[in-house]
Amino acid sequence: MGGDFSLWVYLAKTPLLWLTVTLTAYVLADRIAAVTGRHPIANPVLITVTLVGGILAATGTPYPVYFEGAQFVHFLLGPATVVLAMPLYERRATVRRALIPMLTALAAGAATTLAVVIGLARLLDIPQPILVSLAPKSVTSGVAMGIAEALGGDPTLTAILVILTGIIGAILVTPMMNALGIRDMRARGFAAGLAAHGIGTARAFQVSEVAGTFAGIAMGLNAFLTAILAPLALHLLF
């Protein structure tokens, strides 16, 4: 018993345990997703989060202890955003040709998202602080948290809403586009990146590299536009 305890004390102190749990759960989730033929519901983020969340609950591990180990994985979000330049560069001719549809869709999509979120939240009587935290939810988490904070919202709540939005978008996008009969991978990817940021982009890369490229661009552009539009929209619609 004493030996077991000292092993636990050792493991709880180094990043080794939770880093290993995160990677192993992800490999398992990826296998499950592959077995289902990358079915949208078998979203790898959703499965991994459920697995790891279950383990944390079962062992009574507080989230900060887990994050201490998992932060190395979290850190890679930055470098992964930087290397989105690679598919963008390799397909720059395709991207340049689609500039006008992209910018129009960006303006329409960002404005719709804000109007629907604020309008619906008011209709449902969602309290103001939560509403402010909701407004930037389609934007990648780091920027969304900054926007919410500047507007007087709760950045932690925003981070949660951003992740949930990403998972919802990644699950919805493929069945919706198929139902609409849209085969243009540029348009499908662009919508996924705009509505569901990095998680939508990850889903888009699973489907096609063209879709992933356009999703990455949409994610970057929407972060910029929503940072400007969100304060205006909250001011106008309130």
Add this chain to the structure above:
Amino acid sequence: MIASLALILLAQLLGEAIARGAGVPIPGPVIGMGLMFAFLLLRDTARIGLPRYLPKALTDGTLETTARGLLMNLSLMFVPAGVGVVGRLDLLRAQGPKLAIVLVVSTALSLLVTVLVFRAVAALVEPPGTDGEP
């Protein structure tokens, strides 16, 4: 491999410095993405002959392989933040059903409007038959 990682981190670091220094609302890594794009353009401009002065890993395809490896596993990187959701479900409980409606409806409409506008404008400005890759 290490040279590629160093370059990627350098782009992010510079992006972060620019974002904070200039106080622009663009996230540092997104500026880093722009810097990386500029680097690739310069590298492949024959006139300058930059590859002669660069480590081999940045020109022989290792950089591309590293980038692809990161992008193939983009889902993994959202896990640590996502697990935070599980720990804070209580925060959502009070407004749960209402928030679920807002999130699902707005995300669906956002996807719908974006894709339809993209296709409508593309159909207007592009010659018929253009559908993604040439």
